[in-house]
Amino acid sequence: MTDEFPPRLDADPRHPSLVFRRAEVRDHARVVGVIGPWWERPGTERLAMLLPRLFFQHFADTSTVVEDERGELAGFLIGFRSQSQPEVAYVHFVGVRPDQRRTGLARVLYERFFEAMRARGCRRVDAITGPANVRSQDFHRSMGFELTGDTVIDAVPAWRDYDGPGEHRVGFTRAL
Ligand SMILES: CC(C)(COP(=O)(O)OP(=O)(O)OC[C@H]1O[C@@H](n2cnc3c(N)ncnc32)[C@H](O)[C@@H]1OP(=O)(O)O)[C@@H](O)C(=O)NCCC(=O)NCCS
Known part of the structure; x- marks a missing residue:
């Protein structure tokens, strides 16, 4: 495996119409824009403050964005390998659009992240x-x-x- 997620990732057989790709800086605005609506609880808009642009600049190679056939955001996972504890991987945010839930999409995002982090030598995910x-x-x-x-x-x-x-x-x- 190369050191970075490739820009476009393999399709998932369980979600054939969805495109999986590495996160990019241009995704920042729309990802923070869905946090309030997708988290669906009062006050959760403020969680967007926990996802500043730097994650899309410096953790993009271990983060994934999923789009539907119209190019609309269907899900995302923002994660990284710990710089201080290289055996530890960390999932900072995961979200799936409400109409895409309970189809195993977050499971796919996690399993792919686990595999990539294992390949880099991580032994634990938090x-x-x-x-x-x-x-x-x-x-x-x-x-x-x-x-x-x-x-x-x-x-x-x-x-x-x-x-x-x-x-x-x-x-x-x-x-x-
Ligand atoms: C939490 C969230 C990411 C789950 O996404 P999802 O794509 O619906 O999850 P999946 O379909 O991949 O489910 C994976 C497993 O979790 C379980 N699960 C998912 N949502 C669940 C729910 N609401 N209640 C109980 N179990 C649930 C599923 O049953 C499944 O288990 P199984 O594979 O053993 O059957 C999604 O509900 C979401 O985006 N919520 C709002 C944002 C949020 O709270 N993010 C997490 C905190 S950072």
Whole structure:
């Protein structure tokens, strides 16, 4: 495998009409534009602040964008290999358009990311979410992740004040 995702990735037999390709800087505006609508919970527009342009400049080669036959955004995964812990890969954001859900699209995005990170020598993949994002917790459990935390918040393990006062996070970790 080359060191970078190729610009256009292989089609997926389960999603033959969708195009998978490496993320590019020009994708930034439309990806942040869908975070509020796709996350579907009040206040989630502010999550867009967690995805600045730098991810599309400096983590593009390990991030994927999926488009439908009309060129509309159908899904994306923003991930990278840890610079400080090279054996660790990290999924920063994943999103699938509501009408494309439960078809295995996020599973494909994750499995491809796992494969690419394994090929680079990673042994573990991590991610986080908020205690309120039950859908993300269910998805990550289905993908074989363990939920981690130092306490229990809203009936799930969570790290208290992980990202600052009141900013509790559920940890996800999975061996590769
Ligand atoms: C979470 C999300 C990415 C899942 O995408 P998806 O394409 O619908 O997921 P998939 O169809 O690939 O499902 C993969 C597995 O997760 C499970 N899963 C997915 N959504 C689920 C849900 N809402 N409830 C329970 N399980 C779910 C599926 O059952 C499947 O398990 P299986 O393969 O063992 O049957 C999507 O719902 C989404 O974009 N949500 C809004 C954004 C978000 O919360 N992102 C994650 C936090 S960063």
